[in-house]
Amino acid sequence: MPTRQWPQPPQRRKSGAGVLGVIGGVLGGLAALFVLLIIGSAMLKSSPGSDTTTPVAIPTYEPSERATHEAEPFPTRTRTREPSREPTREPAEEDDTPVNPPAQVTLNTSLKNNTVYRAGTLPRLNCRAGNVSIFSHSQLKALILKTGRCMDQAWQPILEKQGIRFSPPNYAIAATRGRGACGDYPSAGSMVPYYCPQNNTIYASTGAMARGNGNARGYGQIITWHGGIISMLAHEYGHHVQNITGLMDSWWKSTLDAGSQSGKLALSRKLELQATCFGGMWMRSVAASYPVNTGNRSRLFWFYGQVGDYPGYPRDHGSRTNNNRWFRQGWERNAAYQCNTWMAPSSTTS
Template structure:
């Protein structure tokens, strides 16, 4: 049965989105305790195929006819599913995107809000008489209020990322020096794209750090890559993206020599950096700590991760002309994200393959920051 339409101005999710931009100055709650640990992307395994058993004689003829009929039904069902663009989870075995893992906050950060009353009372009389005229006039521009909430963050007013020149060249992902240079070069492009967007809405942009090892290393959020993982991750404790070139080629090298997918993974990590700068990660972590429900925590984390995936799609679109990303390579990216997601039996913290595909495509095709507001949609869009 079709679902009733959402209220006016409410986003519908990656399938057929038509959200409205947020109000420019909505209220927002005070900032929470700051999170400090790593996060990264979902996991990939190429699709597997079951071999067909041999048949002979009349059984083979009957089997062939049944096979043709079954194939026709499959085609009809698949066609109908594609036309409906349903958000149901893909049956393919998914890949892995990087994640964000937290460690306790530093001791030098406050664990409670400041008191609301002063510690001492003011004197009854001023120490000097005020001058008859002010020494300076008002500032030429009012201070812009920055909204750091999840659903109405100032970031959503930033619009599209500017078209950014970022030719990737022919770097060999199996050569550590070339691969590292490519990551650092495209990282600067990400700053060139996101910096002006944040500046437009009064959010201070700062570049993240990078630690790129040939094999493995140890950083502020622990080992990289994380034990049992080959994907990069972002550490909010020191605003640094960690990656191993050999681990990433092991994880994604089977998809071919083109490095666009891996750079989109780094763009996902940069998306976590944007979440950190805008207060979205702080608010997510505050909501995470406020509940003891495992399912609620997983749902919050999926929204956090899928938003980073959407931001990654926005960046890849901003450099498509110069990177370059041809129509065929764009389709390859979309195909790959349709195989990215939470593995069967694993934690449901990154979203299904359908959700990862939907949100990457949302960022790539719709482009505007408010189209990546995963916090304002129903649970089915972030499954």
């Protein structure tokens, strides 16, 4: 794998532009920040990964209450609840009843107490994968798009219930390679899909994911069952959830403010491991219908013991042990607040 450079974040703008505006202006040079879930260990000979990691003890708390160690004031976003979609009807007679203004919803967009942590569990969904070969571009692309719609169906109701405005991500799926708003996909020497917050798009190359790209081995050389790749797309969808809930904004602000490289890397690992936990939640929500039988569940847990930071490169995605731990956390605990990596012990996000 070619050396991956960790780009320095740009200077903070003094204007009032939002953080996503900053991200949009620099993403051409910072695409590596959003190439998500690097398979470093895939280049090593497969070694037994842990599938017995201990779940993380995340305290049950009310997300609207700011943690005492969180900076004042915590970020918020105020929006108006959507008007009713009921068809309008002419009143039978003059109605002098005062019309109340739409309710205002104040969302907490901070890392530790984000409104998303109120969302609870993902509903059980009927999302059957069928018999799909990951080595067929047309079959794998169709499965990615189908399961993407299932992810919409899972996340939309629980987010909207909390007043979070939902919009689905876009997809750009190539057989070999392409170029998008965040650069080439796959990136040079990489085969991973990635989420681009500049245009809310998940980019992926089916050929690279299945067979590899250059010196980077493909997922198909680690796990041939399509659930492995789909779980990675669920991770990327997790980044979309982070984006529309304000988590990614808050992460980027914290990254700009971090005074050391190690601090920036620690923040990156928490962002990535949280997305992995969100991915685990979704895989559990479709386990009965996909289906994920006992054998494939064991394969998934083993798979997440093989992915993570590559020795000698920036520790920006978390160790193999912790990738396994947070995927299992999402699968076994299946509650949004259980994916709060920002409140977890540092040993679980290393």
